[in-house]
Amino acid sequence: MGITKSQIYTSKQNQLATIFKVLAHPGRIAILQYISRQNACICNDIVEEIGLAQPTISQHLKELKSIDLIHGEIEGKKVCYCLNLAKWKEVQDSLNSFFNTTKFNCS
Secondary structure, rough: OOOOOHOOOHEEEEEEEHHHHOOOOHHHHHHHHHOOOOOOOOOOHHHHHHHHOOHHHHHHHHHHHHHOOOOEEEEEEEEEEEHHHHHHHHHHHHHHHHHHHHOOOOO
């Protein structure tokens, strides 16, 4: 596949595409759902819950952190993760804006 011509799209379109790309993996969705049910969690807890290898979980967490959907705080040798609610609100607002301006012209 060729190189994406991201410069021909608006920053909002590129931002949404990046978010959807990161969210496109079911393992990341499972991680987000798990984190959302916790007050805080540690990477090893995620490994036990999701059933993926620790390096795989770490890679997924890295991707989620890269677009600021989660925060990680180091506590000794452990990292506790939580959702970045401000970023989630921003994503929600972007999606609402998209759907609120979309015309549903098919029956």
